[in-house]
Amino acid sequence: MSPAGALLVAGTTSDAGKSVVTAGICRWLSRQGVKVAPFKAQNMSLNSFVTHDGAEIGRAQAMQAAAARVEPEAAMNPVLLKPGSDQRSQVVVLGRPVAEVGALDYRERKPALLRIALDCLDDLRSRHDVVICEGAGSPAEINLRDRDIANMGLAVAARLPVVVVGDIDRGGVFASMFGTLALLSAEDQRHLGGWIVNKFRGDVRLLQPGLDQLRELTHRPTLGVLPMLPGLWLDAEDSLDLSGVAAAAPAGPPVGRDVLRVSVVRLPRLSNFTDIDALAQEPGVLVRWATRPEELADADLVVLPGTRATVADLAWLREQRLDTAVQARAAEGRPVLGVCGGFQMLGRTITDEVESGAGLVEGLSLLPVRIRFAAAKTLARPVGTAFGETVHGYEIHHGQAAVEGGEPFLDGCREGAVWGTTWHGALENDGFRRAFLREVARLAGRAFEPAPDTSFAAAREQRLDRLGDLIERHADTGALLRLIEQGVPADLPFVPPGAPVPPGAA
Known part of the structure; x- marks a missing residue:
């Protein structure tokens, strides 16, 4: 059976599991032969x-x-x-940056952006059987509802049925679900068709009395209780607080005698931290985040990752004395890799009148490179070679690098044991990653050998299949299909704030 229509997956909070559930429904529908597409009207993400x-x-x-x-x-x-500070963000519309705005300025743009979002959604729906939409934050942000374009504002404008995901692992899931519904207007409530409980541990039979009472209170069913799935490592999404982003343990025992230790500097405006995922998948590679000099001391490789605020994060690096720790490593011939913003920090100078307005700033002087920020953002999907291997990557940056020496390396350069590149995603290329890690191990004096058959693409597919299994095995897929096919539920009663507890629920 091929459903037609769309569904909005909202959440009681940020990080409730909207992205995971949306991806899981997409994979499950794709397995059924349904032509499905994802959609998120507005995303806040680095x-x-x-x-x-x-x-x-x-x-x-x-x-x-x-x-x-x-x-x-x-x-x-x-x-x-794309937040650059606590007060301002870069606005990217239809894939291109259009402005740097504060929260109040952005609010004035929202009616026009809603029209753009609705046009995109209509376009996707015209070319696919189903579109699974993801909300942003919570649909009950009552201070933002009048100009909402990602949650109930989108649902009402596009006549979308809505399911709300709640994270039971953090506690208070029933209160957050009831409270979400009770804060919605009658018009918004009509779109909410059910609940999905996420990250459950234990015997679901112990949860059933709560699910029964939730249905009595809200007149909406629970459409799935999804168990906790540790180790998914799926691409993090819209949270500005990256404290929950943790590096993974080794994917398996080392092939050689030694483990390879990688310390990734956790910059305040860290971006595209998915660059690290492929390293964490490699058997025998231990990846950890670092914010103090001593956390770099025993690392075989230090990575300076991408950042949305290169100059500000370079200042932070110096405040934490991490700059001298990185420079000392390089002087000793110990490996350092800079990616995009991290590469820019490794150069001699940075001239930035665009992102920070700071003008000329001294870099770490570990690579013979001078960076000048351009108003136009570079967005590209380059292909090249390194260590004799083909490498595919992607570029997202304002900084333009003038390389004045060293050995060419993926549109950047290498000087001794220090590498820098503007390319994200390079480490996802299996042959290149293995060759790079062999060189790192040689320089670090480690008896480490990359596994010959590790496939990052296959590992990602396996994780996506786990999400499809999650929906297929633990969600009411029949009810989800009915919502998708039939649209906004009919005749659901309004639940006012402070609705009485049903008999027997106390």
């Missing part, structure tokens, strides 16, 4: 991706497109916000 036609979208939507087995495109995430 983790982005470049489509084949050079558009920048949220990395989570690219992941969901992979789950749906379709090519990612700008229409899947028409509005992307």
Whole structure:
């Protein structure tokens, strides 16, 4: 059976599991032969991706497109916000940056952006059997509802049925679900068709009395209780607080005698941290985040990752005395890798009148490179070679590098044991990653050998299949299909704030 229509997956909070559930439904539908696409009207994320036609979208939507087995495109995430500070964000519309705005300025743009989002959604629906939409934050942000374009504002404008995901692992899931519904207007409540409980541990029979009472209180069914799935490592999405982003343990025992230790500097405005995922998948590679000099001391490789605020994060690096720790490593011939913003920090100078307005800033002087920020953002999908291996990557940066020496390396350079590149995603190329890690191990004096058959693409597919299994085995797929096919539920009663507890629920 081929359903037609769309569904919005909202959440009681950020990080409730909207991205995971959206991806899981996309993979499950794709398995049924349904032509499905993901959609997120507005995303706030420092983790982005470049489509084949050079558009920048949220990395989570690219992941969901992979789950749906379709090519990612700008229409899947028409509005992307990339915070550069607590007060201002870069606004990316249809894959291209259009402005740097504060929260109040952005609010005035929302009616026009809603029209763009609705046009994109209509376009996707015209070309696919089903579109699974993901909300942003919570649909009950009552201070933002009048100009909402990602949650109930989108649902009402596009007549979308809504399911709400709640994270039971953090506690208070029943209160957050009831409270979400009770804060919605009568018009918004009509769109909410059911609940999905996420990250459950234990025997679901112990949860059933709560689910029964939730249905009595809200008149909506629970459409799934999804168990906790540790180790998914799926592309993180819209949270600005990256404290929950943890590096993984080794994927398996080392092939050689030694483990290879990688310390990744956790910059305050860390972006595209998915660059690290492929390292964490490699058997015998231990990846950990670092914020103090001593956390770099025993590392065989230090990585300076991408950042949305290169100059500000370089200042932070110096405040934490991490700059001298990185420079000392390089002087000793110990490996350092800089990616995008991290590469820019490794150069001699940075001239930035665009992102920070700081003008000329001294870099770490570990690579013979001078960086000048351009107003136009580079968005590209380059292909090249390194260590004799073909490498595919993607670029998202304002900084333009003038390389003044060293050995060429993926549009950047190498000087001794220090490498720098503007390319994200390079480490996802299996042959290149193995060759790079062999060189790192040689320089670090480690008896480490990469596994010959580790496939990052296969590992990602396995994780997406686990999400499809999660929906197929633990969600009421029949009820989800009915919502998708039939649209907004009919005749659901309004639940006012402070609704009485049903008899026997106390």
